[in-house]
Amino acid sequence: MARLKASLRRCDVRDADDFDEEEYRAASRATGEHASAIIQCVSAGWSFPWGLRVRLCEMLLRGVFDSLDEASYIDGADAYLQLLQTRLWPLLGVSPSMHNAGFAWVHFRQFVVTRHPGLVAKTKALLKRLALLARQSSRGSSAGGSSGGAGAAASNAAGGGSGPPADSTEDAAFTREVGAAVIDWIAERLSDYHARLSGVGGPEVLPSLVDVMAFAALSRGASQGEVADMVAAAVRSSVEKELQRRLAAAGEPEDDAEACSSMCSVVKDLAREQMHTWASGFTGQLPDA
Numbered sequence: 001m002a003r004l005k006a007s008l009r010r011c012d013v014r015d016a017d018d019f020d021e022e023e024y025r026a027a028s029r030a031t032g033e034h035a036s037a038i039i040q041c042v043s044a045g046w047s048f049p050w051g052l053r054v055r056l057c058e059m060l061l062r063g064v065f066d067s068l069d070e071a072s073y074i075d076g077a078d079a080y081l082q083l084l085q086t087r088l089w090p091l092l093g094v095s096p097s098m099h100n101a102g103f104a105w106v107h108f109r110q111f112v113v114t115r116h117p118g119l120v121a122k123t124k125a126l127l128k129r130l131a132l133l134a135r136q137s138s139r140g141s142s143a144g145g146s147s148g149g150a151g152a153a154a155s156n157a158a159g160g161g162s163g164p165p166a167d168s169t170e171d172a173a174f175t176r177e178v179g180a181a182v183i184d185w186i187a188e189r190l191s192d193y194h195a196r197l198s199g200v201g202g203p204e205v206l207p208s209l210v211d212v213m214a215f216a217a218l219s220r221g222a223s224q225g226e227v228a229d230m231v232a233a234a235v236r237s238s239v240e241k242e243l244q245r246r247l248a249a250a251g252e253p254e255d256d257a258e259a260c261s262s263m264c265s266v267v268k269d270l271a272r273e274q275m276h277t278w279a280s281g282f283t284g285q286l287p288d289a
Contacts, residue, residue, distance in 0.1 A: 004034040012067070048093060050170045057094045057102045060084055065106075071116035089164065096164050097171040100130050101178045108182055108212070117201045120208040124215060127182070130175060131218035137172070175219055182216040183230075190234035193278070194242035206281030214285045231285045243270055 010027035048056070061084070064077045074080065089099060104126035111119035186209055189196045197206060214227045222230075246266045253259035 004031065004038065007031040007034055050168070053093050054098060054102070054174060056092055057089075057098055058106060060088070061099075061102050061106045062109075065110055070110055071114040071119060085164075093165045095167045095171050097133070097167040097175055100126070100133060101171070101175040104130055105178045105181075108185075112185065115200055117205045117208070120201070120205055120212060123182075124208050124212045127179075127212055127215035127219060130179075131215045134175065134219045134221065137167075176221070179216040179220040183213055183220075186213040186216075187230070187234060190231075191237040192241050193234070193238045195238075195245070203277050203281060206278065207284055210282055211284050228286060231282060235282060235286075239270070239274065243267070246270060 007027050007030035011024065011031060064073050064080060066072045066074050085099065088094075094102075104123060107119055107123040107126055110116070111123055189200065190209070190213065193206065197203070197209075200209070210231060214231065217227050217230060218224075243266065246269075247263065250262045250266060253262055
């Protein structure tokens with residue numbers, strides 16, 4: 001294990017100036033050799049605690065991104081994902097739900113790190129799929145379907161099963177936690193989007209961010225009505241904060257007439273900006289916006 005850890009550390013190239021192709025190839029070969037040696041010593045299969053499986057899943061899924069350009073996939077990303085899903089996940093006990101939630105999470109994480117707008121659209125698509133699967137699972141449960149127990153995934157892996165491990169109650173909780181983390185991060189910024197959204201792409205990225213938050217909420221079991229209420233609350237909060245900032249910037253009026261005139265002017269300008277700059281970003285979840 002120490003040799004495997006050392007070879008993995010050699011593969012971790014964080015700066016372009018540190019990259020040496022021959023050294024990287026040698027480290028990759030060493031990683032494969034040490035991993036194969038460990039596998040040969042294991043005769044009873046793999047059985048990892050759930051928390052360790054989640055962490056391994058996240059770290060391995062992050063491998064689809066280039067370490068030097070964190071907003072881009074590596075060459076052969078599709079083949080890498082297929083290898084994980086067909087060969088490694090059954091051994092580690094990573095269920096389809098864990099994979100889907102983990103893959104959505106690593107894309108959202110990369111967006112937060114890089115602020116690359118292209119990652120928002122990919123995160124949106126992954127969370128949309130997660131929301132669809134959550135609804136299907138909910139309908140199946142209400143129809144009397146049974147789900148795997150907490151140890152089903154580990155038992156399947158330890159028993160040498162070649163199919164995907166069964167989903168567990170912990171996996172469902174993990175999906176909800178991913179959704180909650182995404183909602184918290186986006187909701188904090190949407191609640192004052194006039195001031196805070198410039199740092200993550202401005203009005204151009206707003207529609208996708210709103211949809212990402214919506215699909216994250218749906219993946220946690222929220223209804224479409226609850227999603228609409230969440231988005232509407234964010235709009236009200238941001239408009240109120242921006243209005244207060246603009247009134248404060250206008251200065252102290254000399255009398256009531258000037259105060260009324262100033263407020264009307266500020267409200268008119270803010271309403272115009274809201275209509276022409278921001279409103280279209282909410283129409284996907286608030287058609288009347």
